[in-house]
Amino acid sequence: MAESTSHHELRIGRPGVNGISVGDTSMRIAVPVAAFTKSEIVQQWQAAVDSDADIIEWRVDGLVDPELETLGLTLRDIHRIPVLVTLRTKREGGRFPLREGSGEYRRLLRQAAHWADAVDIEAAIPDAPELIVEARELGSIVVVSQHVFDEAVTADRLRECVKEMAAMGADIVKIAWMVNNDDEATVIEEAQVWANDALPIPTVIVGMGEAGVRTRVGQPGTRNAFTFAHAGTSTAPGQPSVDEVRQSLTV
Numbered sequence: 001m002a003e004s005t006s007h008h009e010l011r012i013g014r015p016g017v018n019g020i021s022v023g024d025t026s027m028r029i030a031v032p033v034a035a036f037t038k039s040e041i042v043q044q045w046q047a048a049v050d051s052d053a054d055i056i057e058w059r060v061d062g063l064v065d066p067e068l069e070t071l072g073l074t075l076r077d078i079h080r081i082p083v084l085v086t087l088r089t090k091r092e093g094g095r096f097p098l099r100e101g102s103g104e105y106r107r108l109l110r111q112a113a114h115w116a117d118a119v120d121i122e123a124a125i126p127d128a129p130e131l132i133v134e135a136r137e138l139g140s141i142v143v144v145s146q147h148v149f150d151e152a153v154t155a156d157r158l159r160e161c162v163k164e165m166a167a168m169g170a171d172i173v174k175i176a177w178m179v180n181n182d183d184e185a186t187v188i189e190e191a192q193v194w195a196n197d198a199l200p201i202p203t204v205i206v207g208m209g210e211a212g213v214r215t216r217v218g219q220p221g222t223r224n225a226f227t228f229a230h231a232g233t234s235t236a237p238g239q240p241s242v243d244e245v246r247q248s249l250t251v
């Protein structure tokens with residue numbers, strides 16, 4: 001497999017405060033916090049910090065919103081790790097019940113983009129293009145995401161999806177595709193190598209499920225801009241622990 005050489009460095013967070021770069025040759029680790037009560041959120045955040053996370057992914061689906069901003073700002077100020085806010089919808093494996101036309105997804109994401117270092121916007125949301133522009137104008141990095149659970153992966157289809165998501169104005173493209181065997185995992189890895197060379201932005205292309213674990217660790221040449229790894233609370237099938245990813249990076 002060809003090694004990827006290109007760099008698409010992008011900064012997340014504020015320099016000297018909580019800023020880091022992604023898309024260079026290192027693979028960053030995003031650790032999800034996906035809890036429902038304030039005390040659990042604080043605990044999971046601390047576990048992510050203790051694991052030496054590069055990015056905290058705060059999964060806010062399933063939470064009531066009024067307190068979000070204050071809590072997120074406080075935890076970011078204390079721990080100084082950049083925060084990616086994700087409102088994962090039910091149809092993409094999360095808990096947010098998207099009601100078409102309600103404007104609720106857009107409202108919550110816009111609110112998050114005021115303070116978060118990065119926000120995740122699902123490519124399949126009808127007003128995703130407008131929301132991407134708004135979130136960037138508010139100063140947030142935009143991760144355009146997609147999860148595919150029930151379609152067999154092919155190289156052509158995967159590349160097409162990644163290109164479409166990049167064309168929506170993403171700062172980073174992230175796609176997670178359910179894979180069932182080694183051949184499908186190879187399609188994912190080859191797409192990551194292709195994207196590292198062919199696209200001008202950082203990308204995260206990973207397989208879900210047990211067969212996808214190898215697409216999430218640090219094999220030379222196929223590295224994602226960042227990978228998702230848990231510090232106790234996994235948010236996707238086949239998501240490795242932070243320790244597993246770190247070990248793979250030292251090999």
Ligand SMILES: O=C1C[C@@](O)(C(=O)O)C[C@@H](O)[C@@H]1O
Binds near residue numbers: 088120206208236239
């Ligand atoms: O989009 C993603 C990727 C992910 O689903 C994974 O496959 O590890 C984990 C989610 O928390 C995150 O929002």
